[in-house]
Amino acid sequence: MTGHGLRGGVTAVLAGLGTCLPPKVVTNDDLSLVLDTSDEWIVRRTGIRRRHVIEPGSSTSVLAAEAGRRALKSAQCDQADAVVLATSTPDMLCPATAPEVADALGLAGIPAFDVAAVCAGFVYALATGAGLISTGIAERVLVIGADTFSTILDPTDRTTRAIFGDGAGAVLLRQGEPGEPGALGPFDLGSDGSLSQLITVPAGGSRQRASGVPAAERDHYFTMQGKPVFKQAVTRMTESSRSVLARAGWTADDVDRVVAHQANARILAALADSLGLPPHKIASNIDRVGNTVAASIPLALADADLRTGEKVLLTAFGGGLSWGSTVLHWPDVVPQ
Template sequence: MTIRATVTGVGHYLPERVVPNAEFEATLETTDEWIRERTGIERRHFAAPGETTSDMGARAARAALAMAGREPSEIDAIIVATSTPDLTFPSAATMVQKALGMSGGFAFDVQAVCAGFVYALTTADALMRAGTAKRVLVIGAETFSKILDWTDRTTCVLFGDGAGAVLLEAVETDGAPADRGVLATDLHSDGTFKDLLYVNGGISTGTAGVLKMEGKEVFRHAVSKLAQTAEAALERAGLSGADVDWIVPHQANLRIIKATAQKMGVPMDRVVVTVQDHGNTSAASIPLALSVGVERGQIKSGDLVVMEAIGGGLAWGSVVLRW
């Protein structure tokens, strides 16, 4: 028998404030048309003053629990993927744990920037296969609006805030590719590319810092590495691009999404796209898109879903999952 980490609930949360591209025209040398043409982004959500990453993560978690019909007391672990925790420590996950009223189980954060959610899913899958946990909340939550340089038109127009969550439950299966749940994962990182995407703050500087990015170089790496990692995970699962019902990619840039799908031979009508409404929400973007895809009626039980992401580090990876 094989233990599969199976999704039983999904949910998301977006802050109330919606920021259209036109809002940047008053302070930056940019236009709505320029942003749309280069990124596909039309609007994004920004957290309210005092609204934190853990606040949003807890809201998304409650939605996932409600869909699954589970109570917080039934959950063994919480993993939060984030690069924008409320505090240096304790983890945002423990704050979500408190917000949900959980006094048992364990909680921790995973930091792999935009690839954080696939790293967190892979970690949850390993915990469940090892028998350490039977029910795990995996959350991606970010408040990137707190670390943006508002004078840099090449970065500040790209990002947004939000959270998404999935509830995974351990299910015994025959270990076949037709099983529901996580079928295969693939993770990578290469620290030699640190300077392509980073925040220039932290303990060493005594400041929170702001995001810095070499956009053209990140784009180049993203297109090749995302297709490669997705294909590697599919091969491990004994599947191919022809078997894929939906790609749910990291929602960074519409051009990257299109180029990756083309490399994989998957048509765009089988790709869940939310970047136009959310911008790049880093570790939150895949679970947000998953939840929206389910809400739209796109993703259905039995569908084969491929998730792939790349972020600062560089860190990248993918997960193949049957819904």
């Protein structure tokens, strides 16, 4: 699905950016003490050196609320008219986590809901927030990406435990005018459910519960088929990026920075090559935080040292399969 941006003189403008990482850090050397792995093996395959993980007493909502609080501070604002939370690790299966986040932020009575598109969730949530603004439902929308994948990883699986980390990132979108710094451009979104089994948590949903067959312990953990996911990620993000650039009237050469989902350092390198861009244009913080799923893009935005006016391409790929992209001129925003 493609969108040509918001019309009628009303658009969504990025006005604030906040992030939150849990304090506990797990290094590759830490993992090597409990798994058959090593720092060299993990770095060579993923580019990751460390990741943050939550401890007992914390949860996705805790990280999301703090990132949202910091995004509001960055925007010098204490109010929002809606909260859209992208997550695949909600605090509970029911209800959604966003209303609790809104309550924690003192935003009583406003619409708040979750969006589940795994690693593409933040771009989907951005498009949703932009839609709320374009239709006049809200003037300010807090868009949050937060995940705690450490809670759904098989503790004996060296591959997934090496890749994923916990974190949250948020932006405040406000009503503005097309063309001003921070105005979100067109969106490109897509999915392919025929390949849903490439990225999955088999147990816990209605399909498994209705089967009448008790789930095996391993079925409660995240699984991913690495090789086909790698190919799909590069292909889908490349196609989506090209589509949204064409609709924005940009070429790949016009792009100053690409802030893509931080899935794997090799995927980022392959994306740069596929788009014909030099590696330095691809923002990366995966070595320090790992794959933080829906939090990935806002965390990378905060670390990218972007300059006001730079042309920025956002692109992501995740389970579903799902993917999405958008563009903007970077505004004068100080991340918190």
